Amino acid sequence: xxxxxxxxxxxxxxxxxxxxxxxxxxxxxxxxxxxxxxxxxxxxxxxxxxxxxxxxxxxxxxxxxxxxxxxxxxxxxxxxxxxxxxxxxxxxxxxxxxxxxxxxxxxxxxxxxxxxxxxxxxxxxxxxxxxxxxxxxxxxxxxxxxxxxxxxxxxxxxxxxxxxxxxxxxxxxxxxxxxxxxxxxxxxxxxxxxxxxxxxxxxxxxxxxxxxxxxxxxxxxxxxxxxxxxxxxxxxxxxxxxxxxxxxxxxxxxxxxxxxxxxxxxxxxxxxxxxxxxxxxxxxxxxxxxxxxxxxxxxxxxxxxxxxxxxxxxxxxxxxxxxxxxxxxxxxxxxxxxxxxxxxxxxxxxxxxxxx
Ligand SMILES: *Cc1c(COP(=O)(O)O)cnc(C)c1O
Numbered sequence: 334x335x336x337x338x339x340x341x342x343x344x345x346x347x348x349x350x351x352x353x354x355x356x357x358x359x360x361x362x363x364x365x366x367x368x369x370x371x372x373x374x375x376x377x378x379x380x381x382x383x384x385x386x387x388x389x390x391x392x393x394x395x396x397x398x399x400x401x402x403x404x405x406x407x408x409x410x411x412x413x414x415x416x417x418x419x420x421x422x423x424x425x426x427x428x429x430x431x432x433x434x435x436x437x438x439x440x441x442x443x444x445x446x447x448x449x450x451x452x453x454x455x456x457x458x459x460x461x462x463x464x465x466x467x468x469x470x471x472x473x474x475x476x477x478x479x480x481x482x483x484x485x486x487x488x489x490x491x492x493x494x495x496x497x498x499x500x501x502x503x504x505x506x507x508x509x510x511x512x513x514x515x516x517x518x519x520x521x522x523x524x525x526x527x528x529x530x531x532x533x534x535x536x537x538x539x540x541x542x543x544x545x546x547x548x549x550x551x552x553x554x555x556x557x558x559x560x561x562x563x564x565x566x567x568x569x570x571x572x573x574x575x576x577x578x579x580x581x582x583x584x585x586x587x588x589x590x591x592x593x594x595x596x597x598x599x600x601x602x603x604x605x606x607x608x609x610x611x612x613x614x615x616x617x618x619x620x621x622x623x624x625x626x627x628x629x630x631x632x633x634x635x636x637x638x639x640x641x642x643x644x645x646x647x648x649x650x651x652x653x654x655x656x657x658x659x660x661x662x663x664x665x666x667x668x669x670x671x672x673x674x675x676x677x678x679x680x681x682x683x684x685x686x687x688x689x
Contacts, residue, residue, distance in 0.1 A: 337602070337605075337606050337680055337682055337683045338569055338570070338572070338601035338602060338606075338634075339567060339568060339569035339601070339602045339606060339653070339683055340567075340568055340569075340683065340684050340685075340686060341375075341376070341377075341565060341566070341567050341568075341679060341683055341684065341685045341686070342565070342566040342567075342568065342685075342686050342687075342688055343376050343377065343380070343381070343564050343565055343566075343685055343686070343687045343688065344562075344564050344565075344566065344687075344688050345384050345564075345687050345688060345689045346688075347550060347562040347563065347564040348376075348381065348384055348385065348548060348549070348564045349384070349388060350560075350562055351547055351548050351549065351550055351561050351562060351564070352365070352367075352385065352388050352389065352548065354547070354558070354560040354561055355529060355542070355544050355547055355548070357560075358529050358530065358533060359529075359538060359542060360538050362540075363538045363539075363540065363541060363542060364390035364391065364540060364541035364542075365388075365389040365390050365391070365541070365542060365544065366389070366390065366391035366392070366393050366413065366522065366541050366542065366543045366544075367382075367385050367389040367391070367392055367393070367544065367548055368392075368393045368394075368525075368543055368544060368545030368548070369381055369382050369385070369392050369393070369394060369399075369403075369548075370393065370394045370395035370396075370399060370415065370545070371395055371399075371677050372677070372681055373548075373549070374545065374546060374548075374549050374673060374676050374677055375565070375676035375677045375678070375679045375681075376549060376564065376565060376676065376685065377685035377687070378394075378399060378402060378403065379402065379403070379406045379408075380685060380687045381548075382403055382406070382408050383406070383408070384687065384689075385548070386408060386409070386410055389410070390410065390411075390541065391410055391411050391412070391413060391541065392408065392410055392411075392412045392413070393412070393413045393414075393415060393543055393545075394412060394413075394414055394415070395414075395415050395416060396414065396415075396416050397414050397416065397418070397422045397425050397426065397431060399414075400412045400414050400425075400429060400431040401425055401429050401431070404429040404430065404431070411432060412430075412431050412432060413431075413432045413434065413451060413485075414426070414431050414432065414433060414434060415434055415453075415461070416434065416461070417434065417436045417437065417440060417461060418433050418434075418440055418443055418444060419443070420443055423443040423444050423445060423448075424445050426444060426445070426448045426449075426450075427444070427445040427446070427447045427448045430449075432449045432450060432451055432484060432485075433448055433449070433450040433451075434450065434451060434452075434453045434461070435450045435451065435452045435453065435463065435471070435483075436453050436455075436461045436462050436463060437463065437467075438463070438467065438470055438471045438474045441474055441475065441477070441478045441481065442478075444478075444481050446480030446481065447480065447481075448481050448482070449481075449482045449483075449484045450481060450482070450483055450484070451483065451484055451485035451486060451487060451519075451520070452471065452483065452485070452486045452487070452515065452519075453487055453488065453489070454468070454486065454487070454488045454508060454511055454512075455488070456488045456504040456505075456507040456508045456511070457490075457491055457500065457503065457504040457507065458488075458489050458490070458491045458504075459491075460489070462488065462489070465507065465511055468511050468514050469514070472514055472515065483515075483516070483519060484519065484520055485519050485520035485521065485522065485540075486512060486515055486519045486520070486521055487521065487522045487523060487543075488504065488508045488523050489523070489525065490504055490505075490523065490524075490525060490527065490528055491504070492527075493524070493525055493526075493527030493528040493531060493532065493553065494526075494527040494531070494553035494554030495527070495531070495554055496531040496532070496554070496556060497531075501528065501532060501535065501537075502535065505523065505535060505536075505537055508523060520540045520541060521539035521540050521541075522539055522540060522541040522542060522543055523537050523538075523539060524537050524538055524542040524543060524544075525542075525543055525544065525545060525553065526544050526545060526546050526547040526551075526552065526553040527552075527553035527554060528542070529542050529544055529547065530547065530552055530553070530556075530558055531553070531554070531556065545673075546672060546673055547561055549563065549564050549565065549672075549676060550562045550563035550564050550565075551563065551660075551661065551662055551672040551673075563655050563660050563661060563662070565654065565655045565661065565676060566652060566654070566655035566656040567652070567653045567654040567655060567679060567683075568650055568651065568652050568653065568656075569600050569601060569602040569650075569651055569653055570600070570601070570647075570648055570649060570650050570651060571598040571599070571600060571638075571645055571646070571647050571648065571649045571651060572598075572599045572600065572601045572635075572647060573598065573599045573647055574596055574597075574598045574640065574644060574645055574646070574647055575596065575597060575598075576594070576595075576596055576597075577591045577594070577595060577596065577597040577639075578591065578594050579591055579592065579593050579594050582629075583597055583628050583629035583637050583639075584613075584628070584629030584630040584631075584632060584635075584637050585629070585630040585632060586629075586630050587629075588613070588614065588629060588630055589614050589628045589629035589630075589637075589639075591628075591639065593641070593642075594642075595639060595640060595641045595642050595643075596639075596640040596641070596642070596643065596644050596645070597628060597637055597638070597639055597640065598637065598638050598640055598645065598651075599635050599637055600618065600635065600636050600637070600638055600651055600653070601634060601635055602634075602635070602636060602653060603631050603632045603633045603634045603635045603636050604631055604632070604633055605633045605634060605680065606634075606679070606680045606683060607675075607678040607679040607680050607683075608631050608636050608653065609631070609664075609668050609675075609678065610630065610631045610632075611668045611669070612627070612631060612664060612667055612668050613627070613629065613630045613631045613636075614626070614627060614628060614629060614630075615627070615667040615668075616659055616663075616664060616667060617658060617659055618638050618651050618652060618653050618658050619651070619652045619656065619657040619658040620640075620643075620645060620649060620650070620651050620652070621657070622657055623643075623657075624657070624658070625638050625639060625640055625641070625651075626638070626639050636653075638651065654675070660672075661675040661676050
């Protein structure tokens with residue numbers, strides 16, 4: 334059954350190519366922790382993890398429920414959960430063998446004996462993590478919980494998407510400094526996509542890296558990275574095709590006006606499915622190899638496309654995103670956002686089919 338009138342295809346070969354592009358940048362013996370949070374950036378959590386499991390060393394997820402889903406799908410690799418454990422979720426870490434993030438000393442009291450955890454140090458992101466002035470307190474409290482095992486320590490950069498930014502050095506220096514207060518054996522990691530691709534000269538890979546968006550084929554920030562390939566292709570179909578005359582307006586607000594006589598088609602995919610309304614009349618779809626302009630205000634369940642003088646049959650397949658149409662990077666530029674938001678906004682109920 335066609336769910337929500339569109340389908341997302343994911344090219345496994347491109348995911349694997351992107352893993353190779355990442356690994357090409359790694360020092361010897363650096364592990365890859367694949368970030369598959371938020372439904373693998375919209376690509377599908379389980380299917381993505383199954384394809385990546387043979388070629389990566391760890392998975393990282395945002396929430397503990399995502400870790401539970403991976404375990405229920407029989408994923409065996411270690412899994413790091415980024416969010417802070419709560420009283421409600423604490424027992425899931427031990428039950429499903431998920432590695433917790435220690436973002437605050439009080440979490441030690443929540444975790445069940447047998448749980449493994451890694452310390453998240455906040456070196457400048459000011460999101461989650463232990464602040465520098467709390468480190469002494471965390472170190473002394475850790476010793477009071479012998480039933481818990483600390484396996485690693487990490488931090489996250491706020492400006493690594495921007496090549497050559499001095500804030501990255503500042504965070505790294507602070508991290509290295511705070512790192513000395515902990516056991517030198519702990520697995521250590523800092524690098525997201527930006528740090529891996531834009532900071533080859535800095536000593537920031539340690540034992541592992543945490544790439545996210547690059548797995549799916551995009552760089553972080555403005556700089557193009559030519560050996561990454563977007564893995565996603567989102568397709569829908571023409572539900573109705575009708576003639577339109579030069580000067581006639583289309584869709585809510587009648588903001589788009591036909592420049593010539595031709596054909597207009599209704600594609601049953603709108604902002605409820607994840608084609609953001611801010612992209613109205615700014616993007617192009619493709620049929621076979623040809624691009625056609627998306628015409629007029631994107632509505633909840635439809636976006637219209639101007640077929641010029643080509644009268645395609647209803648039911649004709651049309652590519653909205655990826656493939657011969659525009660990439661999530663191009664949509665992001667037109668929508669003043671980043672590819673991460675484009676792919677995570679594709680409605681999770683739309684079927685994801687992996688092309689192996
Ligand atoms: C999302 C996230 C990553 C991955 O970032 P990308 O820019 O997608 O590579 C790594 N580490 C943490 C803590 C994250 O939240």
